[in-house]
Amino acid sequence: MQTKGLKLTDVLTTVVVAIVFGIVYKVWGPLYYAVKPLGLHLDQLIYGMWFIAATVAYLLIRKPGVALLAEVAAASGEFLAGSEWGLEVLFYGFVQGLLAELVFAAFRYKRFDVAVVSLAAVGSTIASLVLDFYKGYIDQLAWWNLTLFIGARFVGAIIIAGVFAYSLVKALEATGVTQLLRPTTKEDYDSLDK
Amino acid sequence: MRWGIEHKETWLHQTNPTAKLLLFLPMFVVIVFVHNPNVLINWTIGFIALFMLFSGYRMKHVLLFFVPFLFIFISTSSSMILFGKGETTWFRWGLIHITEESFYRGVHLGFRTLLFAIFGLMFALTTKPVLLFYSLMQQAKLKPKYAYSFLAAIRLLPIMLEEFQTVHQALKVRRAAKANGFRGKLELVKRYAIPLLSQSIRRAQRIAVAMEAKAFTNERPRTFYYEVTLGKYDVYLLVVICTIVALGYYVADMFPYVAIKDVR
Incomplete structure (x- = not known):
């Protein structure tokens, strides 16, 4: 039933969807530092948008490796579009995609609900925090400030890359376009026998 | 990706995209493990000079590219400056607590981000995406x-x-x-x-x-419309990067701008 590995169709669809998000990622940059001066890490609430390619692509195509590929592709798209953050987006994209992928793998690529996607968003958040720890000395912030920073990022990630990504894909399912993408399931075969 | 802005083709454009990527990416790791602001300031000056002299873009365009960097510099350094830990208090007002340590750490972070941004922009503006992917297939064996x-x-x-x-x-x-x-x-x-x-x-x-x-999937050895090779310009780039890195360390040691050697 399910073929091993990604076929060209899967890769191309993932990359195309991811590059769309790559443009969103690029546009998100100016928005992020426009919100920043409002103070007290409000900007962290919208950070989660940078995790959304992985979760949306996984929900759409439902195959192993798609989340990682999507996040890397989206980061590359952002990078090639001339991101203000330059090189670091490639590293962030890779690590964020990897942790999201690991969450999906932990459920053996069998669950496609809000909870799993939100958990993947949490995974990506942890990945970004680990890099921030090395790059941004975030451990040197005052503790109340650091708590606010981390808390806001987790909340934003779950809302945007978890819940919102899920509802986006649900809406896409209504258009029927997702039937083109997903591997045939056991139910599909069962329905033929009826 | 280049937005069709007029520019000259300099030797930076002639470098191999994979080689350029492999030279730039490790810089991320190197920069993250530098804690001396003097070194970062020197490197920033060095790489901005490289960019301005050899990117082949006109000065007014280069300056326009740099405008968003200013915002990033301020936005990355501000949280650390205002809310960072430190001993020597300069200013305190409610939650805001600016110390000498947090100030230099914030500025250091600003330069760090600036460097990443310069590398990113330098890569994006001197590389044709088509050649990048052809080169990745030929030099890095990307499927x-x-x-x-x-x-x-x-x-x-x-x-x-x-x-x-x-x-x-x-x-x-x-x-x-x-x-x-x-x-x-x-x-x-x-x-x-x-x-x-x-x-x-x-x-x-x-x-x-x-x-x-049309068999774009087949894994057998294939020929390419664009043959991308390594060349002497890749060596130039390697030498230039090594020189800037070494000079940055040397100058930071001999003529420091600030007395702080480690911002942690």
């Missing part, structure tokens, strides 16, 4: 199905932009291009995203079928 997928996706971008315009105008004429409140804004994002994504997926499917028919 053709990935490389050609990226190339196809990049070619689809103008169509997507056009579609975005169409959707935007269609919504505007129906007075549906604006929304209030947080929920409203999310609804609005969907209103744009659903048609754009569904059309992109359909198009990707059609293109994928065509590409499979």
